[in-house]
Amino acid sequence: MRPACVNKVFELAKRDPRVTYIGSDLDPPITRRMRDEMPGRAWMEGVSEQHVVGMAAGLAMEGFIPYVHTIATFITRRCYEQVAVDLCLHNLPVRLIGNGGGLVYAPLGPTHLAIEDIAIMRALPNMTVVSVCDADEMKRFMDQTPDWPGPIYIRLAKGYDPIVSRAELGFQIGKAIVMREAAGRGKRALLVTTGVATTRALEAAEALAGAGIECTILHMHTVKPLDEAALVAHARDCDLVVTVEEHTIVGGLGSAVIDALVEHLPGAMPPVKRLGIPDEFAHKYGSQDQLMELYGLQPPEIADAVRDGLRRRVA
Amino acid sequence: MANDAAPVAPPASGQLLDKRSIALRQLVVRALDGGARGHIGSSMSLIEIMRVLYDDILRYRADDPLWEGRDRCILSKGHGCIAQYVMLADKGFFPLEVLDTFCRRDSILGGHPEAGKVPGVEASTGALGHGLPIGVGRAMGLRIKGSDARVFVITGDGEINEGSVWEAALSAAKHRLANLTLMVDYNKVQSAGPTQEILPLEPLADKFRAFGFAVAEVDGHDVAALRGVLQTVPLDRERPAAIICHTVKGKGLAFAENDANWHHKSSIDQKLVAQMYDALEAL
Numbered sequence: 001m002r003p004a005c006v007n008k009v010f011e012l013a014k015r016d017p018r019v020t021y022i023g024s025d026l027d028p029p030i031t032r033r034m035r036d037e038m039p040g041r042a043w044m045e046g047v048s049e050q051h052v053v054g055m056a057a058g059l060a061m062e063g064f065i066p067y068v069h070t071i072a073t074f075i076t077r078r079c080y081e082q083v084a085v086d087l088c089l090h091n092l093p094v095r096l097i098g099n100g101g102g103l104v105y106a107p108l109g110p111t112h113l114a115i116e117d118i119a120i121m122r123a124l125p126n127m128t129v130v131s132v133c134d135a136d137e138m139k140r141f142m143d144q145t146p147d148w149p150g151p152i153y154i155r156l157a158k159g160y161d162p163i164v165s166r167a168e169l170g171f172q173i174g175k176a177i178v179m180r181e182a183a184g185r186g187k188r189a190l191l192v193t194t195g196v197a198t199t200r201a202l203e204a205a206e207a208l209a210g211a212g213i214e215c216t217i218l219h220m221h222t223v224k225p226l227d228e229a230a231l232v233a234h235a236r237d238c239d240l241v242v243t244v245e246e247h248t249i250v251g252g253l254g255s256a257v258i259d260a261l262v263e264h265l266p267g268a269m270p271p272v273k274r275l276g277i278p279d280e281f282a283h284k285y286g287s288q289d290q291l292m293e294l295y296g297l298q299p300p301e302i303a304d305a306v307r308d309g310l311r312r313r314v315a
Numbered sequence: 316m317a318n319d320a321a322p323v324a325p326p327a328s329g330q331l332l333d334k335r336s337i338a339l340r341q342l343v344v345r346a347l348d349g350g351a352r353g354h355i356g357s358s359m360s361l362i363e364i365m366r367v368l369y370d371d372i373l374r375y376r377a378d379d380p381l382w383e384g385r386d387r388c389i390l391s392k393g394h395g396c397i398a399q400y401v402m403l404a405d406k407g408f409f410p411l412e413v414l415d416t417f418c419r420r421d422s423i424l425g426g427h428p429e430a431g432k433v434p435g436v437e438a439s440t441g442a443l444g445h446g447l448p449i450g451v452g453r454a455m456g457l458r459i460k461g462s463d464a465r466v467f468v469i470t471g472d473g474e475i476n477e478g479s480v481w482e483a484a485l486s487a488a489k490h491r492l493a494n495l496t497l498m499v500d501y502n503k504v505q506s507a508g509p510t511q512e513i514l515p516l517e518p519l520a521d522k523f524r525a526f527g528f529a530v531a532e533v534d535g536h537d538v539a540a541l542r543g544v545l546q547t548v549p550l551d552r553e554r555p556a557a558i559i560c561h562t563v564k565g566k567g568l569a570f571a572e573n574d575a576n577w578h579h580k581s582s583i584d585q586k587l588v589a590q591m592y593d594a595l596e597a598l
Contacts, residue, residue: 046486050448050478053448054445058449058452058454061438061449062457063456082448085442085445086445
């Protein structure tokens with residue numbers, strides 16, 4: 001997913017002179033490509049996130065579209081005020097590319113995990129928050145970024161994830177994608193997912209279908225602005241809503257979904273279960289997959305949560 | 316004034332203020348009266364810096380604030396905004412009467428300046444340490460566009476406690492941004508007290524030199540000296556400039572000079588307004 005994103009920036013820069021790129025002490029191969037492919041419009045700056053975001057704002061004020069790239073937790077937490085004031089208050093078309101959103105940096109510990117990035121970015125007016133599910137979807141998304149108004153936070157998950165997105169379903173920023181539709185007359189769950197959690201949810205849905213439980217998967221690649229129309233339309237006639245995200249349950253996709261349902265389905269809201277990381281700092285290392293399992297975000301745990309939720313519903 | 320090779324540190328200014336400087340300060344009091352609050356000392360120390368920029372240095376069109384050829388003037392110490400509002404009104408960016416609406420609910424003039432609301436304001440500031448990074452980006456953008464427009468960023472002294480200023484300073488020097496000039500309103504008093512007690516900055520000129528800037532120091536209330544140094548920017552064709560302006564907090568209000576208690580007042584009554592006008596009258 002990361003190479004797909006970065007390659008796209010270089011590709012966009014070739015056809016759009018407004019596109020610029022700022023890295024914050026990333027790796028030597030990117031530094032070389034910047035020199036070779038975007039001379040004069042790409043810079044490898046130091047470990048200075050506050051400055052880098054301000055500098056991107058200044059470039060955007062001069063009519064450029066800067067793509068700023070560094071580790072997700074640093075581009076969100078370290079320079080939050082610059083993101084809020086320089087980018088969001090001025091509503092500038094800066095794109096923040098955050099490496100390792102979620103639990104990708106599991107072995108590196110809690111200083112490097114970005115598990116509240118969606119929550120804090122979502123809290124800012126004018127910010128768009130996008131978390132695609134795989135490298136192919138990243139390419140379709142990136143093609144739309146130059147002309148999208150205002151700032152975008154782009155959450156990068158790990159590379160080399162399986163491809164589950166389908167070109168024929170299209171891609172539009174702010175429009176959820178139905179990745180799977182519940183069929184038949186059995187119990188129906190709506191799984192609202194984002195990022196690579198979508199991949200896990202699809203696998204869970206397969207398993208559940210075998211057991212007579214039908215799931216619709218609404219892939220919410222854009223967490224803000226949330227596609228409330230699609231959400232409400234699908235939530236209206238389901239028995240259970242389950243949100244799945246590689247993110248703290250505080251303020252992320254699950255919270256956004258509940259906010260929207262409370263607003264739009266007063267008195268008719270289906271039960272909602274939020275799957276995510278509990279409100280704590282990660283205290284284990286290992287791999288991303290191991291931590292996702294620990295937090296109940298792998299397909300078997302997702303399937304169990306759906307079964308459990310529907311059972312309670314009946315009871 | 317001094318150039319890079321021969322630094323001097325002028326003493327706190329005892330500079331006499333001329334009629335224009337006094338009249339501009341009276342406009343500051345007018346806005347403070349309108350809002351019944353505001354940053355008094357921080358605005359008064361800035362007057363000559365803003366006056367010389369707008370009278371003699373900056374290229375702009377008051378009737379076309381976003382004219383592409385303009386110099387970009389970013390008041391990073393946004394709390395000193397009344398000094399900029401006064402100059403913008405004086406130059407016709409908006410009518411003088413708007414100063415009376417300072418901080419009122421539907422005014423365009425808030426306690427910190429906002430781009431898009433106030434004609435002539437280039438960036439919304441107030442949170443400190445934001446102006447120089449933005450200035451670096453703008454200077455780089457102008458260079459790509461082949462523009463000869465220049466960028467001026469004005470910070471306070473307490474403001475440069477912020478690490479982001481020094482991150483940006485390193486970058487400005489790396490990119491050899493000769494089209495970028497930083498001016499420090501060095502009045503030596505920040506919100507809580509003297510900079511020397513709160514967080515010492517000396518040797519300030521040496522710090523900027525070490526960060527790769529061409530440095531000049533000037534009495535920030537001496538109009539001729541300010542004009543002289545600003546007319547020579549860029550001080551170096553390969554380096555950004557830092558002009559350290561030695562100023563007096565509250566300059567022109569004898570009772571408020573060099574006193575952190577007059578940094579900001581959240582309540583300004585008619586008695587105080589009269590006191591400020593009287594102090595200016597006595598100059």
